Amino acid sequence: MTPSTVAPSPPVAPSSPTGRVWVRLTGLSGVLASLAWLAGDILLLGKPMGTADQYPLLASYSGTARDSLAAMLPASTTRLAWGALLGVLTGPLYLVACRQLRQGLRPAPRRWSLPPYVLLTAGFALAPFAHGSFFSWGQAAKAVHESGVRSDVLTALPGDIATVLFIPYAVLLGCWAAGSAWMAACILRGGTAFPRWMCVANPLICIPVGMLLTKALPGAAGTAVQGAALSVGNLLLFTLSTAVLWKRRG
Template sequence: MDKSRQRARVVLIMGIVGIMGVLLTIASDFILIGRPSSSKAFFKLGTESMAGLSQWRITIGAFVGIAIIPFQIAGLISIYYGIKPAGKAKALAIVLTNAHTLMMAVAFHTSYAFIASGWNLYYEIGVGDKVAEKMIMRFAYYWKLIIIVMSVELVLSSAYYVILILSGKTLYPKWMAFFNPICILIYIYPLLIIAPKPIGGFIAPAFLNLTTLIFFILSTGTIYKKLIRV
């Protein structure tokens, strides 16, 4: 009883740290690439939406995110305790995979500073400059490689998470299988894509972190309640 309550407190405290980390990362997204436009305009422009950003936004937005993202790892503690009844190794497999995804997110966030600076240079030199254009293409190539690694890890960990929950051997109720990160992303994306100007241009850049925020809140709340009642 006491041990379960101690774990519940750990889940709650670490969960709050993780959730605060996500909220601050979302704030860094607003600073770095948010602008008063529609979501469609943001997704259509892609990385070019960062062209014209002031240097203070690039610097503060990038490095606040870099400093804060590692704190999101604390939010994974609820997943560990939630999956652990199905096997410690299985819980660690999911947590470590997600932790690595968050580490890759630091590199992903860092790349925004280089890409934004590249687009600014491109327009300062003059549209059509081949050297600046090639540099941006190289930056975008590395950026896409990071996205691929993160996407593969997210899909694999979400699939395993669903399989374990549906087995009935975890602390999660089975409905949580339908609120894994990939499913949450699918649920909120249609809402994000229709978000109008000016709010859409601020929400769209943070869609991955919004997914993490929703998942952390649901996971932390669910596992805390389970442990506190044992």
Template structure:
């Protein structure tokens, strides 16, 4: 039979031990459901945007002989219009909508950056997280605007009207389109360099080799992939460098964070 305890002795023991310490709430681990969903969201958005880019810019490029309006452009604007002019309105619309409607998934995916930087002081990690997220917030507008740009160029070509106002309309739309693109790229460059430095210094959830997992480095890799891939697949991917980059980026962050979660739970 267990020995009965003396209530007075028990009370003195509790009082002598002092007040019970309350553990602070812990931050969500790398294996939390929300963090796993963030990774899936990033991959899903990247695939949707990749398909959207193929629909928008994946047609074989037309020539200035076929589309005289192309003679008014050069460089990337000319290449983009040369790919959109042969495409149907339906194809362009779905290409734009796939990016716009799935854009919020990228904002969910940015949780990976926040989690990776949690060991860093808030004054360092929060501005970086906001910079990268702001870039992704601007992306749907830039992506969707390609539809209006392409449709304006198609309307000018199909109308055959020799009007200065009509001829300059696609160029005016392109100017507005490339402003947010320039801003989001600037945000990604600043955020990528900042993120790479923090990861290389250590003290983040990411191992040091994950310094390559940022929008800038992945964009360079995506550009090489889309430029060097031969044949019909290369043509389809010719305007999808950033989507390939994001697919690589969020695949890497998801793999690393899920692997770390499995190690912590074992």
């Protein structure tokens, strides 16, 4: 038989033992990545927030930017570095984990199952840059504060970094929102490995739930996870998907 007549090997079926192991490993990759990012968020943003009296730089900012800087300014350089690196170095695990979502949707037609996978994967591909940029943002603010120099140019530096940082965040959240809506519609339509109630297991739902959970924790625990809503939401997403698909054969 010539090489041109050799039939290609069939893809691994999710219902085969090898396929089930792959689905489990991809799900566990998402859980592991979420835990690593949760630890990174705690290191980056889990300190009690400083005040404008302690850090006059904060008076120039408001909203989310001010809260993030208020949490990073009291942190050490080493703490910020490890917080950023935990997310950047484990970012590829999220891309592996997206394959589990693809397997869960795959029995549905490609026109329904492929777009949410692509959109969600695009969002997770952008996430490590956004997460890692918090180190530069926090370090810039710390340098401005510790220099003691009152300069409009220096004061604006953290804001310039935040502007660039929030652009990929906006794009990835947009990808997650669109992918979540499409994924929910695909599951509700039927014909996937996910039961229909899993239509609520997507970033568009899980991240707001993560926000509620992080705000509900009291005291030091609440302070530690005050900036970890996305990681908690993703941990919930991949824990649910892994549990649902763990023993599923078809």
